[in-house]
Amino acid sequence: MEEEKTDMKTTFRRTGLALVALSAAAPAWAQDPVELTFLVDNGPPSVAQAEALAAAYTELNPHVTFDIELRVGSIDGDNLVKTRLATEEMADIFLYNSGSLFQALAPTRTIVELTDQPFLDVVSDSFEAVVTADGGVYGVPIGPGFAGGIMYNRAIYDELGLEVPLTWDDFMANNAAIDEAGYVPIAQTYGDTWSAQLLVLGDYFNVEADSPGFAERYTNNEAKFATDPAALRSFERLEEAYEAGYFNEDFGAATYDDGIRMIATGEAAHYPILSLAIDPIAEQYPDAVPDIGFFAQPGDDPDKNGLTIWLPNALYVPQASENIDEAVDFLAFVASQAGCQAQIDAGQVSGPYLIEGCQLPEDVPQATRDLVPYFNDSDLNLPALEFLSPVKGPALPQLTVEVGSGIRSAAEAAAIYDEDVKKAAQQLGLPNW
Amino acid sequence: MSDAALDRQEPAARRRTARRRVPYPYTFYIPAGVIYAVMFLVPTIASFYFALTRWTLFDSHFIGFGNFVQFFREPFLVQGLVNTLIFGISTSALKVVLGLALAVLLTSRIPARGYLRAVIFFPVLVSFIGVGIIFVSLMHPTRGAINVTLETIGIDGPGWLTTPWLALYSVIIVDVWKGVGIATVIFIAGIASIPSDYYEAARIDGATKAQQFWRITLPLSRPATVTVITLSLIGGLRTFDLIWTMTGGGPGFSSDVVASIIYKQYQSGFYGLSTAGNVVLFLLIALVMVPLTTWMNRREIDI
Numbered sequence: 001m002e003e004e005k006t007d008m009k010t011t012f013r014r015t016g017l018a019l020v021a022l023s024a025a026a027p028a029w030a031q032d033p034v035e036l037t038f039l040v041d042n043g044p045p046s047v048a049q050a051e052a053l054a055a056a057y058t059e060l061n062p063h064v065t066f067d068i069e070l071r072v073g074s075i076d077g078d079n080l081v082k083t084r085l086a087t088e089e090m091a092d093i094f095l096y097n098s099g100s101l102f103q104a105l106a107p108t109r110t111i112v113e114l115t116d117q118p119f120l121d122v123v124s125d126s127f128e129a130v131v132t133a134d135g136g137v138y139g140v141p142i143g144p145g146f147a148g149g150i151m152y153n154r155a156i157y158d159e160l161g162l163e164v165p166l167t168w169d170d171f172m173a174n175n176a177a178i179d180e181a182g183y184v185p186i187a188q189t190y191g192d193t194w195s196a197q198l199l200v201l202g203d204y205f206n207v208e209a210d211s212p213g214f215a216e217r218y219t220n221n222e223a224k225f226a227t228d229p230a231a232l233r234s235f236e237r238l239e240e241a242y243e244a245g246y247f248n249e250d251f252g253a254a255t256y257d258d259g260i261r262m263i264a265t266g267e268a269a270h271y272p273i274l275s276l277a278i279d280p281i282a283e284q285y286p287d288a289v290p291d292i293g294f295f296a297q298p299g300d301d302p303d304k305n306g307l308t309i310w311l312p313n314a315l316y317v318p319q320a321s322e323n324i325d326e327a328v329d330f331l332a333f334v335a336s337q338a339g340c341q342a343q344i345d346a347g348q349v350s351g352p353y354l355i356e357g358c359q360l361p362e363d364v365p366q367a368t369r370d371l372v373p374y375f376n377d378s379d380l381n382l383p384a385l386e387f388l389s390p391v392k393g394p395a396l397p398q399l400t401v402e403v404g405s406g407i408r409s410a411a412e413a414a415a416i417y418d419e420d421v422k423k424a425a426q427q428l429g430l431p432n433w
Numbered sequence: 434m435s436d437a438a439l440d441r442q443e444p445a446a447r448r449r450t451a452r453r454r455v456p457y458p459y460t461f462y463i464p465a466g467v468i469y470a471v472m473f474l475v476p477t478i479a480s481f482y483f484a485l486t487r488w489t490l491f492d493s494h495f496i497g498f499g500n501f502v503q504f505f506r507e508p509f510l511v512q513g514l515v516n517t518l519i520f521g522i523s524t525s526a527l528k529v530v531l532g533l534a535l536a537v538l539l540t541s542r543i544p545a546r547g548y549l550r551a552v553i554f555f556p557v558l559v560s561f562i563g564v565g566i567i568f569v570s571l572m573h574p575t576r577g578a579i580n581v582t583l584e585t586i587g588i589d590g591p592g593w594l595t596t597p598w599l600a601l602y603s604v605i606i607v608d609v610w611k612g613v614g615i616a617t618v619i620f621i622a623g624i625a626s627i628p629s630d631y632y633e634a635a636r637i638d639g640a641t642k643a644q645q646f647w648r649i650t651l652p653l654s655r656p657a658t659v660t661v662i663t664l665s666l667i668g669g670l671r672t673f674d675l676i677w678t679m680t681g682g683g684p685g686f687s688s689d690v691v692a693s694i695i696y697k698q699y700q701s702g703f704y705g706l707s708t709a710g711n712v713v714l715f716l717l718i719a720l721v722m723v724p725l726t727t728w729m730n731r732r733e734i735d736i
Contacts, residue, residue, distance in 0.1 A: 076700070079702070109491060190683075193681060193683065249575055250573065250574050250592075252594075398683060407684065416508050419508060423706075427487060
């Protein structure tokens, strides 16, 4: 609230509107038919989750219907969401990332705060932490949690008698054996530049294990990728994998779809990617699902093996909405076990849910089952850096493509990334930068 | 926005001299003036202001020339500037040479001339995005039609878009293929407007075909050449769509041009920074084009 006073231009109008909506709508809403607009990205999982939730909610509350709008995903979608929030044209409910991207939405001025809502009791604390700004909570999770690590082909592992590696050296030894046997050890798909970041982003558990408190020092401009040996190691691992020649021949042009194909058909043994990739595999190569497993990207110490996890996207209600009560009630449903069950029934089982008491069924894919032990023990997982710090440099995809293609050394790329991070921190107006 | 500002300088000057003679009231200017102000003047002035601020979509604060300092410290800006110049100059030069050659061919007496003219022009009609996507798949290092064809004759084709030094030139080739049709059409018009008397006189004097080209066709199609150079150089310097669809500036940053660097800043939410970049790009194009067009238009034609 402190912050709202300082922004003169629009806040009075927005808060005023919110108050009017609260007082006027409350007594009458139960009877009047309402249509809520609902903006989601066009990724198949998001659409499936949104449709399942909307249908289940309408069944319980027939007077509320939904108009689901689709938007582009990734970075172009970011600008669309920001523009619609800034111009007060946002849908009543919208889906957006949690973590650093959420922070860039100026949530205290644009999004309805949910801090005191009772339905947050069952939402896991680790999720609440990534939709918190200035001590207030602003969103509820949609979809399962996921992870960044190594997707691997179990059939190849069985054939060659390999074991899931607990150290980076074991991982490289496995790669050597796989290479020997004529398979592609590591699939890389720089045609979709975002996928190049995974060996760096998925390494964060190991960074924090070797350099405790890195996220906080990094946010305060005290720790740098180029000078912190544990953080630099993430870039070096990518460099080592390239220099060993373990990538598929067309790594520079291959796309995410190619990666899915390579790992599912047994062309490649490892694909460093988000665990969500099991969804397209289940869709396009259903027979391959039992052959696909997932393990955490190994570090240097076998006793400190753990998973870098990604928290799910969130649903938010903009302050400019004219149906705040109804929208917030829908969020309460999403954060309940019934909401969670509706998504599971729609086949959204690529990872565990962050709602207390929401259990995955027994027959989930092996790759999902591999995630559960890590998620269940808080010592075995850590959110990726973009959830622990609001700062993420936008040039990381290109820089990791360069390191992974041998265009630039790990040390040089890390130093350039530090500059990129500085730019992002200044834009966010963080202190110390 | 930058082009529009360039185009509009001329009519403004003409309007001033015509003022005294025109019997209509100035109020007739209002509709056009309002549209011009709202669509062009205000955004242009606003962009100069916002280039001096750090703004999210929610608020902004004034930081003086900080964005320009930051923009010039972009680690890949110098390479982007060099790439932009390489792209602009080489596509422009190739379009002049190839366009003129094709125009000479297509104005001579050859069979199926109309059909061939149409074929040269077809790529112009396809959108940049479509062309980009098609060539990305044609130039795939292992499965693309180009390398598969080369393989059958025993050549191991390069990664056209994935080799850092080659990517920019691959895009240049595609840009020329797509854009040469316009250049050809302009040259055809230029050549067709040369009076046939000159050629008759030359033939009577016993000039060879080559002499006719160098002494008559080339100098007299100078207005066409100026047009082609101006259009293709401006287009090349601010090129974006083909680079973006084919390489995204990659691999890494190796085929980044100024426009793609600016777009990436915008995408990342650095709106002030990208506005500053656009001001820089506007000045860059103006710095190259204004002297060049003045110089090209001033020179007299001697036969």
